[in-house]
């Protein structure tokens with residue numbers, strides 16, 4: 001027996017929980033369920049449990065616009081889950097979330113005007129069927145089941161322990177041990193100071209450097225705190241301050257990349273020991289903001305280097321052996337534990353195969369409508385956040401847009417909406433989802449071939465900049481010839 005819901009959301013991470021709040025608030029009489037593959041909520045913050053796991057965005061913009069954040073700007077995974085737990089309670093979402101429900105396939109029927117989802121239960125062979133009039137994919141962008149590790153044929157020769165941060169063993173004993181963390185992104189920079197206190201020594205091995213920015217308390221905090229403002233006011237002021245700061249960094253990085261490079265290197269120099277080769281280890285080949293700038297709260301990562309608990313090696317791996325890693329330079333890194341902080345495998349729309357009226361949909365051949373829907377897929381929206389700015393700034397905008405679309409359909413008596421390229425746009429160029437020049441982080445580049453595309457003009461472009469989209473999406477007309485209603 002199929003269970004039917006007016007709305008079905010896939011994923012109970014920050015996007016799915018936010019989407020559910022918006023739907024509950026706007027369409028309280030409609031039925032809604034959230035299907036979540038894992039056994040708890042939080043998505044990223046459920047999966048990542050390595051020591052010190054935390055945001056590198058401020059929570060005033062990473063948190064929802066509708067739920068004030070009261071803590072310090074950077075938050076731990078536990079604090080973020082605590083915040084999401086309050087949101088679930090305050091919005092009565094707990095009974096709507098079906099944990100251990102992995103969506104395996106989504107089929108649209110034009111005759112029935114609904115999606116049918118094939119769902120399996122964790123740890124059982126049971127297959128369930130759900131149907132919905134509107135499907136909202138909030139499955140994030142990477143595979144929660146398997147982190148990315150490059151092909152290293154000799155890794156098996158290493159006799160110590162190998163750990164991926166996405167699958168951190170609960171009781172990993174690293175006390176007094178030599179730990180090598182491979183990778184140089186935000187995860188490595190978060191892990192290293194948190195391992196350093198107990199480990200014998202931690203080495204960060206990187207092929208090439210990353211931009212980091214030591215972060216301190218925002219100067220507004222000591223001014224606002226004594227005023228005891230209502231939470232919502234405090235949140236809004238801080239949110240605007242962080243939005244303005246991100247805008248400024250992004251614009252300056254784009255217009256004056258070398259000045260921004262000099263600024264970022266200048267910010268980290270005072271945190272490092274005298275004579276440290278900043279150019280070799282912390283001056284990336286790419287331009288600032290072609291990848292996310294990793295924030296280092298109070299410079300904790302650099303403190304571990306300064307105090308000799310951690311060190312950085314910029315080199316390439318020749319091979320692994322029983323005792324550690326042989327580097328191309330001839331140096332050998334002895335290790336008891338190797339942590340592969342080498343990133344994610346991108347997984348589009350939770351890996352779900354789609355079909356429309358029996359015909360399989362190859363997403364690589366489709367383009368996106370505003371980065372919110374997909375050409376030819378009826379009654380389906382998805383949430384994809386920003387990479388440079390906080391993810392949730394975009395997910396909030398998407399929520400408003402989707403709710404506006406649903407309200408519009410109800411007012412006009414439409415049951416179905418399907419993005420369709422009008423004949424006037426037949427000459428449109430089909431471009432890749434992300435131009436490499438725009439954002440070239442490894443996980444994005446690796447995934448490029450599997451992604452949907454975008455057009456060369458609105459509304460077929462995928463917005464990546466909050467400064468533009470916060471004006472475009474709220475004002476976008478729904479009487480658009482690219483939206484075919486039935």
Ligand SMILES: Cc1cc2nc3c(=O)[nH]c(=O)nc-3n(C[C@H](O)[C@H](O)[C@H](O)COP(=O)(O)OP(=O)(O)OC[C@H]3O[C@@H](n4cnc5c(N)ncnc54)[C@H](O)[C@@H]3O)c2cc1C
Nearest residue numbers: 011013014015037043044055056057103139140350390391
């Ligand atoms: C360690 C780490 C730190 C990060 N820090 C930041 C940060 O500071 N700022 C920022 O902007 N971004 C950050 N990110 C990016 C982060 O992924 C996003 O910010 C955000 O958490 C994505 O939320 P989401 O709900 O869309 O997806 P996710 O958090 O990935 O959650 C998706 C959920 O969907 C479920 N799901 C997927 N497929 C299926 C399926 N087929 N059936 C059922 N359920 C399914 C998953 O189990 C998961 O619970 C970070 C990422 C990592 C890994």
